[in-house]
Amino acid sequence: MTELNDSNQASLNGPCQFELLATDAETSARRGRLTTRRGVIETPVFMPVGTQGTVKGLLPEQLLELGAQVILGNTYHLYLRPGHELVQRLGGLHRFMHWDKPILTDSGGFQVFSLGDLRKIDEEGVRFQSHLDGSAHTLTPESSIAIQEALGSDIMMVFDECIPYPADRKYVVASTARSSRWAERSKQARRDPSASLFGIVQGGMDPELRRQSAEQIVSLGFDGYALGGLSVGEEAAVMYDVMDWTLPLLPVEQPRYVMGVGTPENLVEAVARGADMFDCVMPTRNARNGVMFTSTGKVSIKQARYRDDEAPVDAACGCYTCRHYSRAYLRHLYQSHEILASVLNTIHNLYYYHSLMRQMRDAIAAGTFGSFRTIFYQQRSLAGGA
Amino acid sequence: MTELNDSNQASLNGPCQFELLATDAETSARRGRLTTRRGVIETPVFMPVGTQGTVKGLLPEQLLELGAQVILGNTYHLYLRPGHELVQRLGGLHRFMHWDKPILTDSGGFQVFSLGDLRKIDEEGVRFQSHLDGSAHTLTPESSIAIQEALGSDIMMVFDECIPYPADRKYVVASTARSSRWAERSKQARRDPSASLFGIVQGGMDPELRRQSAEQIVSLGFDGYALGGLSVGEEAAVMYDVMDWTLPLLPVEQPRYVMGVGTPENLVEAVARGADMFDCVMPTRNARNGVMFTSTGKVSIKQARYRDDEAPVDAACGCYTCRHYSRAYLRHLYQSHEILASVLNTIHNLYYYHSLMRQMRDAIAAGTFGSFRTIFYQQRSLAGGA
Numbered sequence: 064m065t066e067l068n069d070s071n072q073a074s075l076n077g078p079c080q081f082e083l084l085a086t087d088a089e090t091s092a093r094r095g096r097l098t099t100r101r102g103v104i105e106t107p108v109f110m111p112v113g114t115q116g117t118v119k120g121l122l123p124e125q126l127l128e129l130g131a132q133v134i135l136g137n138t139y140h141l142y143l144r145p146g147h148e149l150v151q152r153l154g155g156l157h158r159f160m161h162w163d164k165p166i167l168t169d170s171g172g173f174q175v176f177s178l179g180d181l182r183k184i185d186e187e188g189v190r191f192q193s194h195l196d197g198s199a200h201t202l203t204p205e206s207s208i209a210i211q212e213a214l215g216s217d218i219m220m221v222f223d224e225c226i227p228y229p230a231d232r233k234y235v236v237a238s239t240a241r242s243s244r245w246a247e248r249s250k251q252a253r254r255d256p257s258a259s260l261f262g263i264v265q266g267g268m269d270p271e272l273r274r275q276s277a278e279q280i281v282s283l284g285f286d287g288y289a290l291g292g293l294s295v296g297e298e299a300a301v302m303y304d305v306m307d308w309t310l311p312l313l314p315v316e317q318p319r320y321v322m323g324v325g326t327p328e329n330l331v332e333a334v335a336r337g338a339d340m341f342d343c344v345m346p347t348r349n350a351r352n353g354v355m356f357t358s359t360g361k362v363s364i365k366q367a368r369y370r371d372d373e374a375p376v377d378a379a380c381g382c383y384t385c386r387h388y389s390r391a392y393l394r395h396l397y398q399s400h401e402i403l404a405s406v407l408n409t410i411h412n413l414y415y416y417h418s419l420m421r422q423m424r425d426a427i428a429a430g431t432f433g434s435f436r437t438i439f440y441q442q443r444s445l446a447g448g449a
Numbered sequence: 450m451t452e453l454n455d456s457n458q459a460s461l462n463g464p465c466q467f468e469l470l471a472t473d474a475e476t477s478a479r480r481g482r483l484t485t486r487r488g489v490i491e492t493p494v495f496m497p498v499g500t501q502g503t504v505k506g507l508l509p510e511q512l513l514e515l516g517a518q519v520i521l522g523n524t525y526h527l528y529l530r531p532g533h534e535l536v537q538r539l540g541g542l543h544r545f546m547h548w549d550k551p552i553l554t555d556s557g558g559f560q561v562f563s564l565g566d567l568r569k570i571d572e573e574g575v576r577f578q579s580h581l582d583g584s585a586h587t588l589t590p591e592s593s594i595a596i597q598e599a600l601g602s603d604i605m606m607v608f609d610e611c612i613p614y615p616a617d618r619k620y621v622v623a624s625t626a627r628s629s630r631w632a633e634r635s636k637q638a639r640r641d642p643s644a645s646l647f648g649i650v651q652g653g654m655d656p657e658l659r660r661q662s663a664e665q666i667v668s669l670g671f672d673g674y675a676l677g678g679l680s681v682g683e684e685a686a687v688m689y690d691v692m693d694w695t696l697p698l699l700p701v702e703q704p705r706y707v708m709g710v711g712t713p714e715n716l717v718e719a720v721a722r723g724a725d726m727f728d729c730v731m732p733t734r735n736a737r738n739g740v741m742f743t744s745t746g747k748v749s750i751k752q753a754r755y756r757d758d759e760a761p762v763d764a765a766c767g768c769y770t771c772r773h774y775s776r777a778y779l780r781h782l783y784q785s786h787e788i789l790a791s792v793l794n795t796i797h798n799l800y801y802y803h804s805l806m807r808q809m810r811d812a813i814a815a816g817t818f819g820s821f822r823t824i825f826y827q828q829r830s831l832a833g834g835a
Contacts, residue, residue: 116781120788122769145756145781153759153777161773370531373539383508387547391539395502395531402506402791 075100078259079218079286081318087432091310091337094427097287097318099217100257101157101165104132106318106339107423109330109416110167112347115140116150116160119347120405121413123162129382129410130417133165133218135342138210139174139202143193147213155215167342168216170207170249170263173225173291173323184224186241204248208260218259220289220322221249226267228295235267243279250283259286261320267292268301270308277312287318287340294323294343302329306336327356327419331439334423335432346416350408353397356415359446362390364408369394382414383407461486464645465604465672467704473818477696477723480813483673483704485603486643487543487551490518492704492725493809495716495802496553498733501526502536502546505733506791507799509548515768515796516803519551519604521728524596525560525588529579533599541601553728554602556593556635556649559611559677559709570610572627590634597644604645606675606708607635612653614681621653628677629665636669645672647706653678654687656694663698673704673726680709680729688715692722713742713805717825720809721818732802736794739783742801745832748776750794755780768800769793 075098085094095106111118111126114137118126126134136156141147150159157163175182175189182191188203207222223242226235242265253260262285266272280288290309293302306321313319320340321333330341346356353364357377362369364376375385376393384393384407396404426435461484471480481492497504497512500523504512512520522542527533536545543549561568561575568577574589593608609628612621628651639646648671652658666674676695679688692707699705706726707719716727732742739750743763748755750762761771762779770779770793782790812821 115785115787116778117787117789120792122789122792144785145777149757149777152757153775159775159778159781161778371535371538389539389545391531391535392502392545392547395545399501399530401501401503402788403503403508405788406506406508406792 077286078257079318081287081316083316085428085430087335087427088430089433090335090436092334092423092427092432093337093339094424095318095339097339099133099165099259101163101217102132104165104340105424107330107334107420107427108132108340109346109420110135110340110342111413111416112137112342112344113160113162113166114344115144116156118409118413119351120402120409123160125410126162126413127164129413130421131164131413133167134162136166136168136214136216137174138168138171138207138214141214142171142202142210143195143200147210151213151215157215165217166215167218167340168211168214168220169322170220170222171202171210172207172223175202176225176227186244188222188245204245205252208249208252208254212253212255212258216258218261218287219253220261221246221263221285223263223265223291225295226265226292228268228292228297230267232267232269235269235272239265239267239272239276243276243283246280246285247283250285261285261287261289261318263289263291263322264309264313265292266309268297268305270304273305273309274312277309281312281314285317287320288313289320289322289340290338291322293321294325294329299329299332303332303336306333306338310337327416327439330416330419331423331436334427335436346412347409350412351405353404353408355408356412358442360443364390364393365397366394376411377415380411380415380418382411384411384414463672464643465704467673467702469702471814471816473721473813474816475819476721476822478720478809478813478818479723479725480810481704481725483725485519485551485645487549487603488518490551490726491810493716493720493806493813494518494726495732495806496521496726496728497799497802498523498728498730499546499548499552500730501530502542504795504799505737506788506795509546511796512548512799513550515799516807517550517799519553520548522552522554522600522602523560524554524557524593524600527600528557528588528596529581529586533596537599537601541599543601551603552601553604553726554597554600554606555708556606556608557588557596558593558609561588562611562613572630574608574631590631591638594635594638594640594646598639598641602644604647604673605639606647607632607649607671609649609651609677611681612651612678614654614678614683616653618653618655621655621658625651625653625658625662629662629669632666632671633669636671647671647673647675647704649675649677649708650695650699651678652695654683654691656690659691659695660698663695667698667700671703673706674699675706675708675726676724677708679707680711680715685715685718689718689722692719692724696723713802713825716802716805717809717822720813721822732798733795736798737791739790739794741794742798744828746829750776750779751783752780762797763801766797766801766804768797770797770800 097104204222211219262280266276369390372390483490590608597605648666652662755776758776
């Protein structure tokens with residue numbers, strides 16, 4: 064695996080540097096390059112999710128071959144098992160999982176808030192019970208950053224609350240204000256100057272609260288900025304509204320990360336609105352459930368219509384799975400609960416996601432993002448696809 | 450993947466050819482080469498089991514890299530799902546699963562007899578209920594061969610009964626005689642002259658019945674001979690006795706396959722007694738249960754003692770898993786029910802099995818099999834290993 068070379072390290076002034084290489088004339092789409100201590104990330108970029116120290120089913124070498132530049136680690140899961148102190152003693156998450164490219168870690172907030180009745184929020188942080196054994200824990204901005212630093216994260220996220228949707232406006236106001244205070248505490252808690260720290264804009268689905276949050280978070284000063292609280296059940300139109308209101312309020316010269324998003328359509332629309340970084344469990348989780356993304360829409364491989372189908376999942380796809388296996392074989396593996404079903408489907412879906420991002424990067428650089436977007440939707444509607 | 454070249458095809462006179470390259474001076478160990486229509490198999494050889502059209506968790510390219518020369522397909526499973534006719538329509542099992550090296554198929558007998566109350570044997574064959582949906586089916590010598598030919602098997606096995614252990618002598622006599630009649634019907638049923646067909650010696654754990662079976666099966670004339678009915682719960686000493694009685698009765702110039710065997714020790718002892726081919730679910734199934742084979746014995750990776758263990762599973766091992774991952778990481782993956790646990794453990798165990806076979810092939814060729822065997826046991830006893 065490629066190591067970060069000395070010239071990159073020498074050129075790095077601060078924990079990371081973002082370069083804007085091109086901007087689209089008609090939309091807000093941007094082609095950028097984020098340089099971190101563990102290498103360069105070409106943006107717009109999709110980051111596969113490696114919750115428990117592994118992107119489910121794939122070897123790191125397979126991820127690299129698929130085009131992964133950076134992966135996500137989950138603070139909540141790794142804190143509970145195997146424990147961040149153990150990971151630190153063993154040389155950090157990169158060495159533990161044999162991945163030497165950049166790792167972005169979430170703050171643990173999203174998972175903790177998903178626990179529902181098992182957690183209790185106050186100003187200090189969140190008390191919660193482990194989903195594994197019911198044991199009691201507390202996560203605060205300070206402990207979240209300490210855990211992320213122990214893991215050896217290259218891009219850390221501030222501890223915040225991901226607000227449910229729909230939510231009472233009073234709750235959104237209070238939660239967003241608290242998340243801003245937690246962002247400040249997260250920044251104060253940071254010890255390692257070579258790891259980046261990103262702020263997160265909350266504010267629910269309210270333009271005024273999003274604006275307030277963006278101003279507060281930007282005024283604190285971070286290495287990059289994220290939109291949190293999206294992909295929580297809202298309509299796509301609402302998600303795009305939030306991006307339209309909020310992304311223009313973030314500094315042009317810094318990377319913008321839309322958390323937990325999304326479908327291929329969501330990614331195209333978010334890029335058009337000026338977002339640079341994405342993560343989502345969709346390609347990997349759907350793969351394990353037999354749902355594959357293709358140029359003409361989704362394919363649910365378990366369907367009986369594919370029983371005898373000699374064709375690859377996507378005739379237009381150049382991935383390992385599509386080059387070597389029929390839909391009939393993939394359906395057979397899925398029906399037989401074979402491990403290889405998850406492996407082959409994940410290879411296809413991550414290849415699709417990474418190819419989509421590469422096409423967008425190329426189109427923005429070539430000044431053809433508009434026609435890319437038009438063709439992207441034409442392929443889907445011609446096929447009557449999902 | 451390497452295709453069989455023309456010169457190999459041209460030199461093949463009959464469905465397969467076996468060449469004895471070297472024999473050990475002190476034991477009956479043999480170094481051989483079996484040439485089939487889909488390539489050469491260096492013996493002694495271990496054949497990974499690919500029950501449902503996949504060696505669980507691995508890509509064909511990974512199998513090749515681990516040293517697999519031939520894999521096993523299971524007639525019973527593939528007949529029920531996805532069905533041999535579908536596999537045939539899609540170009541055969543090799544194309545279906547993207548494996549162009551030799552495939553050996555069992556006859557389905559072993560699985561059918563394992564069904565217990567769900568099956569009924571008579572002279573014609575076996576009526577049974579599918580373990581998947583309870584549907585009624587019949588497997589006969591004729592249908593077993595037809596299924597194996599439809600799958601495109603390179604080495605087919607005659608349909609026989611794998612006798613349980615312990616068993617009443619009267620039952621063993623009757624079953625062994627019937628298996629001989631079924632072997633003859635299997636031979637008659639063969640249509641494809643380019644695929645090999647192996648006979649199977651039964652006879653339980655009785656020297657006289659094994660001798661009778663060997664004589665009957667050899668007199669029918671097959672491309673190779675197997676010992677069936679081993680690894681069914683008998684002591685290792687009993688298994689070795691059966692090999693001692695039976696292997697010398699088989700033609701020296703043809704390949705000898707000991708079915709369903711076994712542990713690393715079993716393989717060393719069987720090779721010493723003149724066996725050439727082996728299959729067993731042990732390395733792959735144990736891998737999925739977190740049990741790894743090493744030069745000093747077995748390692749159960751789930752044990753708490755490995756929680757902090759920075760060392761690889763086997764410091765003497767050169768496999769991908771041991772080169773890149775600690776016991777602590779493998780334990781974490783296993784505890785977290787991650788797919789990658791099965792993948793990495795299977796890579797290690799199959800590497801171990803294939804390396805063991807390669808070491809034996811090299812030792813026989815070099816005339817050092819005796820000292821190989823001594824050192825093999827010394828490593829285990831020094832480590833106090835399993």
